[in-house]
Amino acid sequence: MSMNVQETLTSPLVWHPQTAAEAWQYKQTYGIHSVFVAGGTLLRTHWESGAAPMPQHFIDLSAIRGLNEIRVGEEGLLIGGQSKLQECRTNPLLQRHFPMAVDAIRSIAAPSIRNLATIGGNIASIVGDSVPALLVYDASLIWYNGQTEQEEKLSDWLLAAGQSGYRNDRLLLSLKLPLKSETSRGDRDENSTNSKMKRFGAFHKVGRREAFTPSVVTAAVSGSITDTGLLNKIQIAVGGGQTIPRRLIEVEKEIVGTAVDGEMLRHLFDRALELYEPREDVFASASYRKQTAANLIVTELWKASGRFIGQGG
Ligand SMILES: Cc1cc2nc3c(=O)[nH]c(=O)nc-3n(C[C@H](O)[C@H](O)[C@H](O)COP(=O)(O)OP(=O)(O)OC[C@H]3O[C@@H](n4cnc5c(N)ncnc54)[C@H](O)[C@@H]3O)c2cc1C
Structure with missing residues (x-):
């Protein structure tokens, strides 16, 4: 019985925000004792290997509406941060316009992982294998900072993320890939x-x-x-x-x-x-x-x- 009480006290709490604003609020409340969890495939390797302690609060992003859509926006293809790698790999728009990104995603882990892992998690890890291909396509990131959406070039964010002491509590909403016209995209x-x-x-x-x-x-x-x-x-x-x-x-x-x-x-x-x-x-x-x-x-x-x-x- 005392073991169960002990386990309850040390088990992390899992929060299931329904909106980006709620997720961000949880992050503000629990700060360094919390972590955004997308597919959890990278995070769990950190905890299982002992490379990082398991935080007390998990902020599960899977219930936030609209974060797993892939759609054409005004200035390009918008890929929700919660889109699974497998969905990205098989998406016809990505296959047609961004084949290098699809090749990069196909090279990540194995199908069982790609069915859970998200593109947002791969990017937010900073060193994800999809990132070089996304850089070549001049990708931008759309973040939520608690008040508004902020667009930032992926290349600019990587420069900032490389600085010592860098901390980012923002929520990655989506990735934007500029769509070129058919004429400029064509092989000839x-x-x-x-x-x-x-x-x-x-x-x-x-x-x-x-x-x-x-x-x-x-x-x-x-x-x-x-x-x-x-x-x-x-x-x-x-x-x-x-x-x-x-x-x-x-x-x-x-x-x-x-x-x-x-x-x-x-x-x-x-x-x-x-x-x-x-x-x-x-x-x-x-x-x-x-x-x-x-x-x-x-x-x-x-x-x-x-x-x-x-x-x-
Ligand atoms: C067996 C195995 C093999 C792997 N092979 C590869 C590989 O070949 N190449 C590769 O690149 N990776 C690999 N990975 C790592 C991992 O699977 C991928 O990087 C994956 O894309 C991470 O996505 P996720 O949704 O699981 O992220 P999570 O593990 O949930 O999160 C990763 C990080 O991103 C943050 N995060 C997630 N979503 C958001 C968001 N919307 N806003 C802000 N922060 C966010 C989390 O807080 C965390 O810091 C492998 C992992 C395993 C277990």
């Missing part, structure tokens, strides 16, 4: 000077084995090349392991508009080594991760140039 476009473009894009995850593995390096690369071999657009993002993902904006600016040739690819390789600052762990050194990321990025551009140069006909 014509710009104002009538030159033809070919688009390319790929997401890569390198782990310690082929599937169902934590990432060592993740990279997403997308862009377009003219039929004369000039790089028209480029977006590159890298992450993996416990490294906070980031866009390699600096080198993107340096190479856009230049010819995709050996000199440019060497420059890209060297700059990727410099700019990507991975966290190392017992499984892979920083140097291995850098080499891997640089190889993945350069290979993608090399494949794209080989496939498209001279085929503009």
Whole structure:
């Protein structure tokens, strides 16, 4: 009997808010003794491994209405933070317009986990494997701060989240992915000077084995090349392991508009080594991760140039 009383005293309380405002209020009330719980798949690994103590209050987000919808909004595709990874993976709009995000989501864990885990939880974990692909698509996050909805670029939030002492009590409502027009999205476009473009894009995850593995390096690369071999657009993002993902904006600016040739690819390789600052762990050194990321990025551009140069006909 005394054991039961003891268990009752130490078991966490689970709150089931019906609205974002209620969820936020619980967070204000219980502060560091509480945690938002989406699918709970990441949180439970922290508690089970002893990496973090189990808080006294769970704020279960699953009953909040409207947070698991995927719909087209005025400025893009809105994906509710509570959308399951499996729903995202099979959503026709995501498959059609954001294939790299779908590839990234497919690489996360196994189906049993993806049926519980949410896109909001993956993003809020900061180092989720979906994040590099979302960065390449210029994703924004819609937060609730207790009074209003706030939109923030994913890239800006990641920069802030990387600062020591960063604390975020806001509730992630949804993710916004800008939708491009059919013309600019198509595989073959014509710009104002009538030159033809070919688009390319790929997401890569390198782990310690082929599937169902934590990432060592993740990279997403997308862009377009003219039929004369000039790089028209480029977006590159890298992450993996416990490294906070980031866009390699600096080198993107340096190479856009230049010819995709050996000199440019060497420059890209060297700059990727410099700019990507991975966290190392017992499984892979920083140097291995850098080499891997640089190889993945350069290979993608090399494949794209080989496939498209001279085929503009
Ligand atoms: C066996 C296994 C394999 C895994 N493999 C991978 C993998 O390959 N790649 C990968 O990226 N992850 C992996 N994970 C981690 C995890 O499953 C994913 O990151 C998942 O997407 C987390 O989502 P969730 O809904 O379960 O988040 P939760 O565990 O519920 O929450 C994660 C964090 O996000 C916060 N949070 C959740 N929702 C919100 C919100 N709306 N607003 C504010 N904060 C919020 C929580 O407070 C918590 O800090 C794996 C986990 C397991 C158990």
